[in-house]
Amino acid sequence: MVTMRDRDIQRLEQEVRRLQRLLQEVQERSANHVALLQQQLANKSQHIERLQAKLQSQQDYEKIKTELRSLRTLMQTTDDVSTEVKTPEFHPSVGKEEVLNESSSSSSSSLSLQSFIKEECDSGGDDDGCEFDTTRLAQQVKEALQRLNIGQRVFGHYVLGLSQGTVSDILARPKPWSKLTSRGKEPFLRMKHFLSDEHSIRTLSVIQERLRGILVPCVRPPDVNSDDVIRKILDQSRLQMLDGDDDDDGGSDGDASDNVIRNILQQAKHEMQTPATNDTCDAPVRQEEEDYGTLEPSVQSPVDFVQSIIQKVKCELDEDSEPSVSPCSISRSFQTLPADPDQRAQVFSRSEENTETRERPRSCPTAVSSSFELQSLDLDTFSITQRVKETLMINNIGQRVFGEEVLGLTQSSVSELLSHPKPWTKLSLKGKENFVRMHLWLQDPQKKPRVILSPQERETLMAAYQTEPYPSPYTVERLAAQLGLQTSTVSNWFYNHRSRIRRDGFSEPLQTRTFQNPAASRPVSDSLVRIKQEPSDGDTEEDADLQREQHSHVSVGVQSVMSVKREKTEDLSDL
DNA sequence: TAGCAGTCAATATC
DNA sequence: GATATTGACTGCTA
Incomplete structure (x- = not known):
C-alpha cells in the first residue's frame, strides 16, 4: 500500500517537473517572441519616422x-x-x-x-x-x-x-x-x-x-562664338579623358553637374509622366539641343520638355561650375589686333593703362570662324608658341600684357609657357585651355577691339561737337588723325552723341536738373555745358515742337537738339 | 548715302 | 552681382 503511494508520489513529482520544464520553455519562447515583436515594432517605428521625414521633405511638391x-x-x-x-x-x-x-x-x-x-x-x-x-x-x-x-x-x-x-x-x-x-x-x-x-x-x-x-541665369540666347568653340573642344576633351584615363582635374565638377542634372531630370520626368499633369507640350527644343547637345537619349514629346530643362540646366551649370574652363578672353580687345601696326601699338598701350584692375578675361560672345578646326584636339603647341612669340615681337607686345589680357596669366607664367610648351597630349584640361586661347588669338587677327575713349579724347570730341555738331568728312578725318582713331569711330561718336542728347532731352523729367554730359561718368571738367534755348526764326514746326519740349524740361545742359538742328538748317540754307 | 532709332554687348561703376 | 554707360552695329528713311 505504502509502496503504491510512494510510486504515485514519484510519478506526480515527475509530472510536476515535466510541467515545470514545459512552462519554462513556453516562457522562454514567449520572451523570445516578445523580443522579436519588440524588435519588429522598433523597425516599424523607424520606418514610419523615415516615411514621415520623407513626407516632410516632399511637402513642396505642389x-x-x-x-x-x-x-x-x-x-x-x-x-x-x-x-x-x-x-x-x-x-x-x-x-x-x-x-x-x-x-x-x-x-x-x-x-x-x-x-x-x-x-x-x-x-x-x-x-x-x-x-x-x-x-x-x-x-x-x-x-x-x-x-x-x-x-x-x-x-x-x-x-x-x-x-x-x-x-x-x-x-x-x-x-x-x-x-x-x-x-x-x-x-x-x-x-x-x-x-x-x-x-x-x-x-x-x-x-x-x-x-x-540653384542656378545661374543663362539669359543670353546661345550663339556660336569663340567661347562655344573652346567649350566644345574642352568638353570633347573631357569626355575622352573620362573614357580613357582619369587624369582630369575637371572631372569632379562634371560629375557634380551631372548629378544635379540627373536629379532635376528625374523630378521633371516624374512631373511630366504624372497623368494629371501630362498635358501637351508640343514645343520641341531642337535649337537648344543643337546648341548644347543632349545628356540623355532623345525622347518624344511631351518629354521634350524634360529635354529642354536638361539643356537649360546644362547650360547654366556649365557656366557656373567651370569658371576656370570658361574661355573668357578670346574676344577681348587683346585677342586680336588692328591691321595697322600703329593702331596695334596704340590699342595695347591704351589698354595697358588699365591692366591693374583686370582679372582673368571675362566671357564675351564674339563670332569667330565657324570653320575653326581645333576639334581634332591635336594642336601643335610648339608651333603655337613660336607664332605667338613672333607676333608679340613684331607688334612689340609685352608678355605681361598678353598674359593678362589673353590668357589671364602672369608674365612669368607666360614666359614659362612660351619657352617650354608641353606636347598637347601631356597637357591637363586647364593647360590645353591656354593653347586654345593662343590659337584663337592667332587665328583671328583682324577683329576690331572695342574702343575705349580716354577722357582727353572725349574732351576733344566734345569740343569739336560744340563748334560743329555735324562735322564734315574732312573734320571727321582730321579728328580721327588727331586722336589716332578710325574715322568710323569718330563718326559713330557724333551719331551716338547727337542721338543721346536728343534722347536725354526727350526723357528729361519735369523738374529742372543738371544735364550731364554722356562722358560725365568720368570726372571730366566739361561735363556741364550751358544749353541754348532761344528759338530760331528758321525753325521748322517740328523744331519748334522739339524746342517747346526741351524748354519745358531742360534748363541747363549740353548744347540742345534745337541748336543742333538749327545749325544744320543754317548749313542747308547756306548751301 | 547721311542720319537716325533702336539695340547689342563690352565695359565701368556702384 | 546688378545696373549704367557707351562704341558699334542694323535697318530704315528721306
Missing part, C-alpha cells in the same frame, strides 16, 4: 509642380522671343504676347498682348489713341522689379526680349510715346501688359527666385 509649369511656359516663350524679337516692326496682330503671358493656358484671366493693345487703343479708335505715359510706366516697372527683386537682365530677356543694357536705358530714360517709332513703342506695350498681368509678374518672380536659388 510648389515644384507649379514652378515646373512656369518654367515650361518660359521655355516656350523664350523661343518665341528669340525669333520674334528680330521682327523689325511691331505688328500687334502677330502676337509677341507669347513672352511670359502665354501662361494664359493655365490662367484664363491673363490678357493677351493683342487683346490688351486693342483694349488700350479702342478708346482712341486707332493707333494714335494709344497714348502711354512712358515715364510713369517705366517708373512703375522699376518699382515692381525692385519690389519683387527681379533683375533687369531677367526682365529684359523674358518680358521684353531685350538685353540688360537696353532695359536699363529704357527705364532710366524713357522717350515720350509720341516720339517713339512703332518698334520703340513695343517694349512699353510689353511693360504695360506685364504690369497688368498678375500671373506674369508672379511667374517672373518665381523664375528669378529659382534662378537665384
Whole structure:
C-alpha cells in the first residue's frame, strides 16, 4: 500500500517537473517572441519616422509642380522671343504676347498682348489713341522689379526680349510715346501688359527666385562664338579623358553637374509622366539641343520638355561650375589686333593703362570662324608658341600684357609657357585651355577691339561737337588723325552723341536738373555745358515742337537738339 | 548715302 | 552681382 503511494508520489513529482520544464520553455519562447515583436515594432517605428521625414521633405511638391509649369511656359516663350524679337516692326496682330503671358493656358484671366493693345487703343479708335505715359510706366516697372527683386537682365530677356543694357536705358530714360517709332513703342506695350498681368509678374518672380536659388541665369540666347568653340573642344576633351584615363582635374565638377542634372531630370520626368499633369507640350527644343547637345537619349514629346530643362540646366551649370574652363578672353580687345601696326601699338598701350584692375578675361560672345578646326584636339603647341612669340615681337607686345589680357596669366607664367610648351597630349584640361586661347588669338587677327575713349579724347570730341555738331568728312578725318582713331569711330561718336542728347532731352523729367554730359561718368571738367534755348526764326514746326519740349524740361545742359538742328538748317540754307 | 532709332554687348561703376 | 554707360552695329528713311 505504502509502496503504491510512494510510486504515485514519484510519478506526480515527475509530472510536476515535466510541467515545470514545459512552462519554462513556453516562457522562454514567449520572451523570445516578445523580443522579436519588440524588435519588429522598433523597425516599424523607424520606418514610419523615415516615411514621415520623407513626407516632410516632399511637402513642396505642389510648389515644384507649379514652378515646373512656369518654367515650361518660359521655355516656350523664350523661343518665341528669340525669333520674334528680330521682327523689325511691331505688328500687334502677330502676337509677341507669347513672352511670359502665354501662361494664359493655365490662367484664363491673363490678357493677351493683342487683346490688351486693342483694349488700350479702342478708346482712341486707332493707333494714335494709344497714348502711354512712358515715364510713369517705366517708373512703375522699376518699382515692381525692385519690389519683387527681379533683375533687369531677367526682365529684359523674358518680358521684353531685350538685353540688360537696353532695359536699363529704357527705364532710366524713357522717350515720350509720341516720339517713339512703332518698334520703340513695343517694349512699353510689353511693360504695360506685364504690369497688368498678375500671373506674369508672379511667374517672373518665381523664375528669378529659382534662378537665384540653384542656378545661374543663362539669359543670353546661345550663339556660336569663340567661347562655344573652346567649350566644345574642352568638353570633347573631357569626355575622352573620362573614357580613357582619369587624369582630369575637371572631372569632379562634371560629375557634380551631372548629378544635379540627373536629379532635376528625374523630378521633371516624374512631373511630366504624372497623368494629371501630362498635358501637351508640343514645343520641341531642337535649337537648344543643337546648341548644347543632349545628356540623355532623345525622347518624344511631351518629354521634350524634360529635354529642354536638361539643356537649360546644362547650360547654366556649365557656366557656373567651370569658371576656370570658361574661355573668357578670346574676344577681348587683346585677342586680336588692328591691321595697322600703329593702331596695334596704340590699342595695347591704351589698354595697358588699365591692366591693374583686370582679372582673368571675362566671357564675351564674339563670332569667330565657324570653320575653326581645333576639334581634332591635336594642336601643335610648339608651333603655337613660336607664332605667338613672333607676333608679340613684331607688334612689340609685352608678355605681361598678353598674359593678362589673353590668357589671364602672369608674365612669368607666360614666359614659362612660351619657352617650354608641353606636347598637347601631356597637357591637363586647364593647360590645353591656354593653347586654345593662343590659337584663337592667332587665328583671328583682324577683329576690331572695342574702343575705349580716354577722357582727353572725349574732351576733344566734345569740343569739336560744340563748334560743329555735324562735322564734315574732312573734320571727321582730321579728328580721327588727331586722336589716332578710325574715322568710323569718330563718326559713330557724333551719331551716338547727337542721338543721346536728343534722347536725354526727350526723357528729361519735369523738374529742372543738371544735364550731364554722356562722358560725365568720368570726372571730366566739361561735363556741364550751358544749353541754348532761344528759338530760331528758321525753325521748322517740328523744331519748334522739339524746342517747346526741351524748354519745358531742360534748363541747363549740353548744347540742345534745337541748336543742333538749327545749325544744320543754317548749313542747308547756306548751301 | 547721311542720319537716325533702336539695340547689342563690352565695359565701368556702384 | 546688378545696373549704367557707351562704341558699334542694323535697318530704315528721306
